[in-house]
Amino acid sequence: MLPLVVLAIATLKFCAVSAAPTSRATGPTVTLDNATFIGVSAGTVSKFLGIPFAQPPVGNLRFQLPQSLPAYNGTYSAIAFGPSCPQQAINLPLPSGLAANATDFIVNSIYNAVTPASEDCLTLNVVVPASTTPSSKLPVVVWIFGGGFELGGTSIYDGGVIVQRSIDLGEPVIYVSMNYRVSAFGFLASQEVKSAGVGNIGLQDQRLALRWVQQYIGNFGGDSTKVTIWGESAGAISVALQMLTNGGNAEGLFRAAFMESGSPIPVGDISHGQPYYDALVSETGCSGASDTLQCLRQVPYAQLMAAVDQSPGIFSYQSLVLAWVPRVDGVFLTDTPQNLVLQGSVANVSIVSGDCDDEGTLFSLSTLNVTTDAQIQQYLNTIYMPLASSTEIETLLTYYPADITQGSPFDTGILNALTPEFKRLAAIQGDLVFQAPRRFFLQQRSGLQPIWSFLNKRLKSLPALGSAHATDILNVYAGGDMTSYLVEFVNNLNPNGVGINWPAYTTASPQLLTFLDRLIPLVITQDTYRAQGISYLTTLSLKYPL
Incomplete structure (x- = not known):
């Protein structure tokens, strides 16, 4: 269920090779255990890239929980990113007639493959101000x-953008990023997986990386008691789920969350992933095995990857109903995420959480053949809520009418109606998967912990897509105004200190910092739009989780 459009905005390129022993002794260094890691200087920042934080999840460690490494020894080159984890193939046929700039956004973001990839991929990166010492406590x-x-x-x-902004603001921070297993390699789902206790492996990878930060970040000059976890799309969902696991006990791994x-x-x-697991087993020749999970561990990588690529992806007809996604496994997630919120299983940390205005447009390009009221009813009842009654689907559609002036991209009138139902379905999908869960979460936690929320309405003029999913990431990694708010939040557990005042979010006063493409680029608005529709979607999602 959730995606990030992978944006090609990095400005510093390195060949993708994991940190490995070396005899080279130039560049900034850091000592971890009995090893010296040699990084690379980039202006006023130093980067240590491709540091392994877990044993390679290959061979019999495939589809297993991540395993810690023994103590480091030797000398390592940390000047290049490690390979990404295996990537599921993308298949998004672009509709004819889509405007050139919208096509450019899709091609240069979604199709920007993250390569090379390898099963041996569990590495992380640390970027620090060049002047940092082990006593800096950043x-x-x-x-x-x-x-x-x-x-x-x-x-x-490019984490250097974040660190450089923090230096410029006089509030330096250290930046860490980690790889984690994705697709079937990280989120294999079935009863077999649940019985073996190896669900949500990708989230477990993240958790181990956070423990690595606790153990080693002091060597880089960081303060392990002042960690903020931050993500976008699947990364933001991951941040939220890290808050919900373990009864809401963050184990001191982080003190704030930015989503x-x-x-x-x-x-x-x-078990909702059983059909995809069974297909994988069949396509790899493991159907006759007494232990299909163990058989999958032994399948040659190329053969397994080809089978994984046959799984429905995020740009398939079923869109945000993903084959491989975090699910209730009885270990990392003991109940549905929204039920855990209702139970109070939430880390008591400071929160920033926000969305883009048109979250659903990008994921409605694969359903342009849904063009009538009857077809959209069938689509919702078949794909999203097969257990819902026809009356419930009809009620939902009364809150999201066929009137194209009320669909997404919102506030664009009769424009962007690729089909009679495109804007309607985009509104429903964006609200169901993004807006409604955020509003539900923040309303449940209002008054219990510090909360700030935002809405990104920039790039609204992008044809068909509007303020689409992932457009807000440019506000951060391209050095936009959100970068400064992020740095303030990481330092002070409050995003204020730059720009206009960002009021806290409460149920009584649900205020949003709203980013606009206007002469006045920042305003405060209210989180009350589409109140009835979003409320009803929350009711249905609690009743019929995907």
């Missing part, structure tokens, strides 16, 4: 990338 921001839990990696994100387009999502039991 706050730390840990980035978790998005990509629909199907793809993504760390190499396209862009992702909240506790309406997903159900891990």
Whole structure:
């Protein structure tokens, strides 16, 4: 269920090779255990890239929980990003007639493959101000990338932008990013997986990386008691789920959470992935095995990857109903994420959480053959809510009418209606997976912990897509105004200190910092739009998790 459009915005390129022993002794260095890691200087920042934080999840460690490494020894080159974890293939046929700039956004973001990829991929990166010493005790921001839990990696994100802004503001931070397993490699789902206790492996990878930060970030000059976890899309959902696991006990791993387009999502039991698991077993010749999970561990990588690529992806007809996604496994997630929120299983940390205005447009390009009222009813009842009654679907559609002036991209009148139902379905999908879960989460936690929320309405003029999913990431990694708010939040547990005042979010006063493409680029608005529709979607998602 959730995606990030992988944006090619990195400005610093390195060949993708994991940190490995070396005899070279130039560049900034850091000592971890009995090893020296040699990084690379980039102006006023130093980068240590491709540091392994877990044993390679290959061979019999495939589809296993991540395993810690023994103590480091020797000398390592840390000047290049490690390979990304195996990436699920993307298949998004572009509709004819789509405007050139919208096509450019899609091709240069979604199709920007994160390569090379390898099963041996569990590495992380640390970026620090060049003047940092082990006694600096700087706050730390840990980035978790998005990509629909199907793809993504760390190499396209230039953490130096974040660190440089923090230096410029006089509030320096340390930046960390980690790879984690995605697609079937990280989120294999079935009863077999649940019985073996190896569900949500990608989230477990993230958790181990956070423990690595606790153990080693002091060597880089960081303060392990001042860690903020931050992500976008699947990364933001991951941040939310890290808050919900373990009864809400953060184990001291982080003190704050910053989420862009992702909240506790309406997903159900891990057995909901059984059809995809069974297809994988069949396509790899493991159907006759007494232990199909063990058989999958022994399948040659190329053969397994080809089978995984046959799974429905985020740009398939079923869109945000993903094959490989975090689900209730009884270990990392003991109940549905939204039920855990209701139970109070939430880490008591400071929160920033927000969305883009048109979250659903990108994921409605694969359903342009849904063109009538009857077809959209069938689509919702078949794909999203097969257990819902026809009356419930009809009621939902009264809140999201066929009137194209009320659809997404919102506030664009009769424009962008690729089909009679495109804007309607885009509104429903964006609200169901992004807006409704965020509003539900924040309303449940209002008054219990510090909360700030935002809405990104920039790039509204992008044809067909509007303020689409992932457009807000430019506000951060391209050095936009959100970068400063992020740095303030990491330092002070409050995003204020730059720009206009960002009021806290409460149920009584649900205020949003809203980013606009106007002469006045920042305003405060209210989180009350589409109140009835979003409320009804929340009711349905609690009743019928995906």
